[in-house]
Amino acid sequence: MTSFLTKCAMDWFIAFGVVLGGTLLGGIGAVLIMEPPTTRMLLISEQIKIWAVVAAVGGTIDPIRVIESNLTEGYISPAIKQILYIVFAFIGAQVGTSLIQWICKGGNSS
Template sequence: MVSFMTKCVMDFFIAFGVVLGGTMLGGIAAVLTMEPPTTRMLLISEQIKIWALVAAVGGTIDPLRFIESNLAEGFISPAIKQILLIVFAFIGAQSGTALIQWICREGGVH
């Protein structure tokens, strides 16, 4: 059985990787289509963030149903754990977006 902290770390890095990988590949596509890659990468990093969160937590509605059903039955601990998993995934997606913004803005300053 996977520990809770292991799942938190996995969710963080899955969301981080989806943002980073999707944005980098989008940047390559921008070069191939003769678009400015940094502009496209900044746009993609913002747009893909929610999908990174969804990919990390494993579905769009199931985690929310899990939270709702546990709270309705009075089980607060499982609901809080699920909320924390979503928070870790959000932090991972946000960190990936921040890294892309830092890379794109730093590269354009020189």
């Protein structure tokens, strides 16, 4: 159980870090090419979210294969674990995107 929770936490932080780091560096790049950084950062945070999930769960199609092979063999627990890893990574990426949106919009929810 501990290794499962550790992997969930790591997937969350990796996805969060990919979104946050990629977006902040993209904002620096926008400044260097004379574009509005907040506009570019909002766009990047949405575009990079799916790649953050992919990076967090392993960067390949293997997690999907694990789900498929375990379900066809009748093993539900490993498939559910893989799905939960993906869910935790998605939540981390979404929190990163929400944080960037909050920062770029000045904390206003409008």
